[in-house]
Amino acid sequence: MKLLISLFVMICAIQANAVVYDYGLEMVRPDGCKFRWPLHEQGAPNPEGVAWYGSCVGNKAQGYGLIFELNSPTSYFIRYSSGNAYPMLMEIKNGVAKPVFLNASHVGVTPDYNPCSKYKKECDQLVQMYNEMKSSLPKNPYAGKSDKNSSKKSGPSSEVPRGNVMAKPAGFVTDEGPYIGTCDDQRLAAEIERYGQKVIAQYGREASICPSSKGMVKVHYFAITLLQKNCPGDSRAVEAIEQYTRIMNEALETISQTCVD
Template sequence: MKSILAALFILTSVNAQAVTTAINPSSEFITSIEGCNLRWWFRGSNDNNPIGDISWTGGCVGNKAQGFGFASKVSSNHAYFGSFSAGDLGENVFLEVTDGAITPYKLDFSRGLKVTTDNIDKSTLAKVMDQYSKMKSKNPKTGSTSKKSSGSTKKSDSSKSSTHKASSSVTPPPIAMLKQYEGTAVACTEYALGAAGNEIVNKLYSEIHAEGMCPPAKGVAKALYFSITTIEKSCSPAEIANVADMADLRSQLQEAVDIIKFSCVK
């Protein structure tokens, strides 16, 4: 469960570099290997190769994909998470998931048949991310889902005791402004930690997406520090290794702090 800060990294990456790509969706519905029909939207305009076998892990009503789920090519390491209605994309925002990296896109018909990472509605993205956090164990491109599930159960059982064990080893704020963004203890489970991360990202959304370098750096630093300290307060040292790459999180926090120190106007 090392992607509890996925929403944060998604929002910062979207802010840093917008991408718009023309697409070539299938003209007809395709039947997945599970027997459910859906339109394949996830193909570039220059890709005229046969789509091949696809998989759908989600609801199926009247033999058509319905609700949130993962669509993927059997031969690819990519999976696409979104909401379908009667076999077609029901939400204009979906996620591309590859090797743990998550990129959000929205359908953009105002500029032709395209998808873009630009100007994605934050409330829609938050809804999609919330569903993804609940369903990501069903991603066919992610291994050992049963192991993850059993680990989450153990963390939930021990959350109360681990909170007390971790409370004395919280990372001090690298700069004074972050002190007020120290996290709070929650259950050491994927859902609880993910919800806390999503909540702080939504709260700081406008700052993370502000113009220039300094306001976004401050927003990212606040969200990272909150998330790091929330993990530390919620999980025992033994559990932390299972829920987050803390070295990577601290490295990204330091990068944001460096921008604040050396680039922001005082």
């Protein structure tokens, strides 16, 4: 189970010009074209269940086009650069198109459904391009049908199986891994990556040993409880939990010997 949980590799960076997001779960089209799915508030989809209708340069999505999940009537008019998405996109649902801006924050990327007053230039550009291209855009074959993914998009079941979930190891640890209803490696890695950004925002700029150790404890506890809730009985998960617990305990030992609070 290859879950990248190091605080030094779980950085989902926004490029220096704050225009293109190096964010999201990477998808690969059957022809080899790669693009990132940036809509994490709707959950990470099955990589085989999404479509990108647009150009590819060097096997990476480039320019304007459409993305959507198979079996979902909602499409997104979006612009890519080398497979990475621009934050302003157009949501197309029930025949109505509206601009959406994907805000990056310490908890990941979340949508702003009223972005045009704040990002007027970007919004005007997007609307203009959409109006110029919409007649030539491919049709989402699922448009007008009921959304078979609606239960997923509204979030996982509120009935969270507790199982043998580890108790919080310290007072500064506040977050458990969520129940997402699957033990899929990519879905789990996306959740850990999302949480890693939050921890990096809190501790990442502090080079001293105490903040770094606390960050390690938080991320590893999150990963442990994520696996315990979603992968009970999975032999790979058991092995990973043992490894993460050992690393977490080492960080806790460092904190107890070095840190004042």
